[in-house]
Amino acid sequence: MDISPLSMTAPTAKPAAPNRAAEKAGQEFEALMVGQMLESMFAGVDTGSAFGGGQGERTWRSFMLQEYGKAIAEAGTLGIGRMVEADVARLYGQTSEGTKG
Numbered sequence: 001m002d003i004s005p006l007s008m009t010a011p012t013a014k015p016a017a018p019n020r021a022a023e024k025a026g027q028e029f030e031a032l033m034v035g036q037m038l039e040s041m042f043a044g045v046d047t048g049s050a051f052g053g054g055q056g057e058r059t060w061r062s063f064m065l066q067e068y069g070k071a072i073a074e075a076g077t078l079g080i081g082r083m084v085e086a087d088v089a090r091l092y093g094q095t096s097e098g099t100k101g
Contacts, residue, residue, distance in 0.1 A: 026084035026086075026088065027076075027081045027085075029080070030072075030073035030081035031070040031072070031081075034072045036069075039065050042065060047061075
C-alpha cells in the first residue's frame with residue numbers, strides 16, 4: 001500500500017460553479033439559516049451578568065450573529081449552500097457545464 005503525500009493533500013481550489021446566481025443564492029440561504037440558528041442558541045444567554053455586554057450586546061448581538069453566519073457560509077463547512085446551489089441549478093435545468101439540459 002503506497003500512501004504518497006500528494007494523495008493526502010486536500011484540494012485547495014474551489015470547483016467552478018455552473019451558475020454564479022445559484023452559488024450566491026445557496027451561500028446567502030446558508031448564511032441566513034446559520035444566523036437564525038445562532039440567534040436561537042444565544043437567545044437564552046444573559047447579557048446582564050458580570051461578563052455580559054449589557055445594553056450594547058443586546059443592541060448589536062443580532063448583527064454579530066449575522067456576520068458569524070456569513071463567515072460560516074463562506075467557509076462552506078456545513079454544505080447547506082452547496083445543496084441549495086445544486087437544487088437551484090437542477091430546478092432551472094442547468095447541467096454541470098452551465099448549459100440548459
